[in-house]
Amino acid sequence: MKTNNIYLALGIAISGLFAFTACDKNDGAGGGTTKVEVRMTDAPGNFDEINLHVKEIMLKSGEQSYTFAAEANWFNILDYRIGTNNPDILVASGEMPSGDITEIRLVLDDGNTIVVNGVEHALTTPSGQSSGWKVKLTENPVLVPGVTYTLLLDFDAAKSIVQTGNGKYMLKPVVRGVTAATSGLISGSVLPLESYPEILAIRGVDTIGTVADPLTGTFTIGGLEEGTYSLKIIPVDTLNVSDSTITNVSVSLGQNTNVGVIDLGN
Template sequence: MKNLLKNGLMLLTGILMLATSCNQISDSESGGNGKIVLSLTDAPFPVSLVDKALVTIDKIEIRSTATVSSTTEVTTNSELFTVLYDGDPMEFDLLDLQNGITTELLSMDIAAGSYDLIRMHVTNASVLLKDGSNFDLKVPSGFASGLKIKMTPNLVIESGVESEVILDFDVSKSFVVQGNMKAKNGIKGFIFKPVLRATCQKYSGSVGGKVFENATTPIAEAHVQIIAADTILSSALTDAAGNYHMIGLPTGSYKVVCEKDGYTPVTVDPVVVKAREKTTLDIQMATATVTVNP
């Protein structure tokens, strides 16, 4: 199965991956309130078979580094966390959040300072296939207190400044398919193992463009991956017009790989991402040559 928050908090998708690129400030610079905006986005999924990939969230918290000591229990002590949201359950369809689309969870003032961990409580997860099949998934017991998203380096909130955080829920890694999508019996179920990445939008950039065969033939559902040190940082599936967009990428130099059944894979290296800029990368693919044995 292929790897498939603008002002306010956004969605997520349990192995947790974090790529946060917010600068740190000294204690003397803290004080007053700043604003945190969390936005939710999604990495791609096999949209040809799946209609909805749903998660329900009812609580979001954040931990200040000022409350942490070398002996602090990292994940379970609730007194160390500031509650950002605790209310009615919010349901999100992660498939609505592809190719740079985000959804707002919340926007609020928060004490200036340094924060190192976000904790999000997911109550339900389910997948609805286009044939009507519905799979209600078990949230891992290990996440009873919430999904832990460690930010490295720390998120810095400055007085009077708005800081937007993008939470990238990787659907393809979080909803692990059971069965073979290409076999007669098809998909038999899913295992929910949430994978999430966080970035500070102010210090990140994006990569986007179009995948095509020629000037008049865009390629839909091509899988575009951005890779750092042999690790897939983010990915996207092209839309019907061949367009893709990957957001919330820490600044740096990356490799981009584009794949699609029936086409020869394309690798572009290096691809440079700059803060607050979109790097445009159009990719032309050629149909794969099939060799027939005599």
Template sequence: MLSKKLSFVPIAVIFALSILIVGCGESDSGVGVSSETGILEVQMHDAPANYEEVNIFVKSVEVNNADTDTGWVIINEPQQKYDLLELTNGATTVLGSKELEAGTYEQIRLIVTQAQSSIVVDGKSHDLFIPSGPQTGVKLSVNAEIKPDITYTLLLDFDAARSVVERGNEKSGVRYLLKPVISASNQAETGNIAGSIEPVDANPFVYAIADSDTLSSTKADTSDGSFKLIGLEEGTYTVSVDPTNDTYQASDTSGVEVTIDETNELGTIQLSRN
């Protein structure tokens, strides 16, 4: 059995995220002079976490094709709250899409509003404190190459388990902090793994592991045991099933191949009782 399931190293390099205060007066222009355009679509999904809800309120989604902190272009202004824990097991949400001039866009950022972001633990809602201010920009490098007449789908993996930090300082009135950890990949260059777990009441977490690193994770559906691991680079993986019900034994399936733009259907993985 593999023992490093909680050591997440996502497909794309996990970027150290810079928290930027909103309102710096960046221009929405200056993205180049090319008349050729393509579409950038931004989708988001999440790895599982041991909370009931992790809600973030996304004010806007922006991209930048400059080396400096200028030239930001608004992709969308969803003004919407997203429960990250609803975006597991293959589920995604579209944060926005926009026709852009062809070229390489090096950065993306989500403007997240602290006042409407929260976490639910044991039935109780808590505010998520964002250390740098009430409205922040979560920025990361992506190098998305937009080509004429082609839709580029950027897949953001928002890791809720690593992004929420419990401060444990009751005197300050702040218990939970949001320090976003996100990885990004070009959906067109990834594939998926799917299957189901029996018995369903094993309630397992499922991990895709390569070279001892966990590159994707999810929790099997509690109604039918189905699971889907998405956004994986082409290669060979071990699918590791870790039941939360101690009645059942963990299981590893090695040699699972991932091919770009395809889903490897594993069928049913039957767990043994202890």
């Protein structure tokens, strides 16, 4: 069985960036977990290099904070610009409880540098920044259970670098956060419970599957690209019931398409 490798290339123009609030067709956010990928891109500045040493990304939901350790912790942010072959870089990823993201912070380690006219300089940071820099959000994103999101941090190079009077450079990151859902999901339930069915979401040559909960018959298939699917239900114990297929199941990014109760006995 082949599974999708979900990846959304973010080729959005900077001027068109927006904060995404996910809406669920049937169920509100809350309960369950959501996968979040944190990427960074650059709004250009007049420098040769800006080498950042990222320690971690902190996400806050309500009063609880969640920390994602950096996966790419040392890179030249000027190498990653929307509209180029390298539009962004994956900095961190992880799962957190679904719900509102109320705050995002970028936490940097020491050792950041800048190259100007071929000369490398240390990038110092103001003291007391162990908690990181707050990322500006125009709207708090709402994370739906089972949906994957990309959080794009737009680093404004021109506004983030300050040259002091003695020729040194100081880093005061100005970062804007944009959240976009990169997958959707299909949910429902299957009867009779004793059929222990497998449920397959099929789109072209790609198939993603799950099994129904044996106690409730409910199922959820997440990580689905936007598009139209066929949903095939295959009972393990036939109990005189047959396979069933539902066609034209529409999936939208950030939304849950609930197909309701599927009764294999009818």
